[in-house]
Amino acid sequence: MVFKNDKGEKTTREERTDVDSSENIETNVKPIGKGNAKETAAAAWGKICELWKKYELAVFAVILLVFAMLARGSYFDFKSGDYNSFLVKWFDEIKALGGFKGFASTIGDYTPMYKYIITILTYIPADSLYLYKAVSCIFDAVLAFYVGLIVRHFTKNDVTALIGYSVTLFLPNVFLNSGVWAQCDSIFTCFAIMSFYYMLRGNDITSMVMYGISISFKIQAIFYAPVIVIAVLRGKIKLTAFPFIFVSYILCAVPAVIAGMNPIDALFGAYLKQVGEYSRLTLNAPNLYQFLSDAYMTNKNISQMMVFSSLGIAAIIAIGFYKYKGETDDKKWLLTAYVFAITIPYILPHMHERYYYLADIFAVIFACVYAKKAYIAVLTIYPSMRVVMRYLFDLKNTKTDFKALAIIMLIGIVALFQVVYSEFSVNKTDKKGLQNKKPPKEEERSATD
Numbered sequence: 001m002v003f004k005n006d007k008g009e010k011t012t013r014e015e016r017t018d019v020d021s022s023e024n025i026e027t028n029v030k031p032i033g034k035g036n037a038k039e040t041a042a043a044a045w046g047k048i049c050e051l052w053k054k055y056e057l058a059v060f061a062v063i064l065l066v067f068a069m070l071a072r073g074s075y076f077d078f079k080s081g082d083y084n085s086f087l088v089k090w091f092d093e094i095k096a097l098g099g100f101k102g103f104a105s106t107i108g109d110y111t112p113m114y115k116y117i118i119t120i121l122t123y124i125p126a127d128s129l130y131l132y133k134a135v136s137c138i139f140d141a142v143l144a145f146y147v148g149l150i151v152r153h154f155t156k157n158d159v160t161a162l163i164g165y166s167v168t169l170f171l172p173n174v175f176l177n178s179g180v181w182a183q184c185d186s187i188f189t190c191f192a193i194m195s196f197y198y199m200l201r202g203n204d205i206t207s208m209v210m211y212g213i214s215i216s217f218k219i220q221a222i223f224y225a226p227v228i229v230i231a232v233l234r235g236k237i238k239l240t241a242f243p244f245i246f247v248s249y250i251l252c253a254v255p256a257v258i259a260g261m262n263p264i265d266a267l268f269g270a271y272l273k274q275v276g277e278y279s280r281l282t283l284n285a286p287n288l289y290q291f292l293s294d295a296y297m298t299n300k301n302i303s304q305m306m307v308f309s310s311l312g313i314a315a316i317i318a319i320g321f322y323k324y325k326g327e328t329d330d331k332k333w334l335l336t337a338y339v340f341a342i343t344i345p346y347i348l349p350h351m352h353e354r355y356y357y358l359a360d361i362f363a364v365i366f367a368c369v370y371a372k373k374a375y376i377a378v379l380t381i382y383p384s385m386r387v388v389m390r391y392l393f394d395l396k397n398t399k400t401d402f403k404a405l406a407i408i409m410l411i412g413i414v415a416l417f418q419v420v421y422s423e424f425s426v427n428k429t430d431k432k433g434l435q436n437k438k439p440p441k442e443e444e445r446s447a448t449d
Helices: 013-028 034-073 081-096 112-121 128-155 158-170 172-180 185-200 204-217 219-233 244-258 263-275 300-322 330-347 353-369 371-393 402-424 431-436 442-448
Strands: 002-004 010-012
Touching (some): 081 112, 128 158, 158 353, 204 219, 219 263
16 A cells, blocks of 8 residues: 655555654653753652651761760769779779679679679770770660650650750760769669659569669669559559569679679678768758758767658658549659659758759659749759769869758759649549530439439
């Protein structure tokens, strides 16, 4: 068959087919140029933006952690009085005894758990000052991470969780305790906060194990004990999980016993030493005893009386929380933990300046959850920070008004109890619930009347 092309020339079917196919090929093939490059770049940038939105807070968290550690590192050469008087001597003695070979000796007044860490550090070829601080700084990071998790549990907000994490990292008492002081309060506090987190999440056994580890590091973990007891009595923590505190505590002492340490010393030796170690009613802590004159500071009768009085006051507060008739939500558990962590070191004698460490951490969480009441956290954190700074940097150079700091702390505690009262008040009515509540039927009203 013959066809005519666009020019009027005659062509055959075969020639026409070849021409059409060649035109189609030319039409479908797109030249590789700037258009495709822009599309590829735009797609790549879109993926980068998507990844950034997904992980931006994690990136910020890592950056903040780096800065926090660099800040601590700038003080790594600072030697505190505790390091010169105790820590370096314990390290050198354990190392001289052959590390684990001499572990059975009762060096220092710290528990086996912390001595495990010291013993391991003796095998690392580095300055003991740096090693002590490095371990505490690691636990600073873990502590901040769990504070972030707890804040997120309450607020359901990632940004607020990042704020809690960041504040913990840069909180003066946390920063000074590890990077400057070479102390280990972040370790026992870390496990106590982990215990609190897992209690909130309903992981009872894990919570109890973490608390057992916490108290195996330092006796100050006892400030959190009333929360555990109340939680068990109110059914927040299953009774079957409670014994795991003792299981984990005993297991922490097992390696020391295997190494040759007396079982009683491994379990209780450090705490028995600490009970009568200090005679003064307060060791720079901004608490109740700052209102007494120096003439009473070493009075044993006052000491004995106030130990029992403090236990009685703590018991009364605990009974009040236990007998609360309303529903105890997670915020109420936070308030309970904060109350005991701040009140016990305020009324108990023989407290050191750094014994508010656990309270400071609960104060950070409280400030994130109760943002409008954050001033309470400031009132309780500032006196604690001030006495720590005095001890580390200007022990004899600056006059510190301990009574004023104790008053500020007391104001913060009273304000906290006001929040507790408003949250726990049985007369507090849920307005939304009232609005949604339907009026009773006539039959019910008459029967009630």
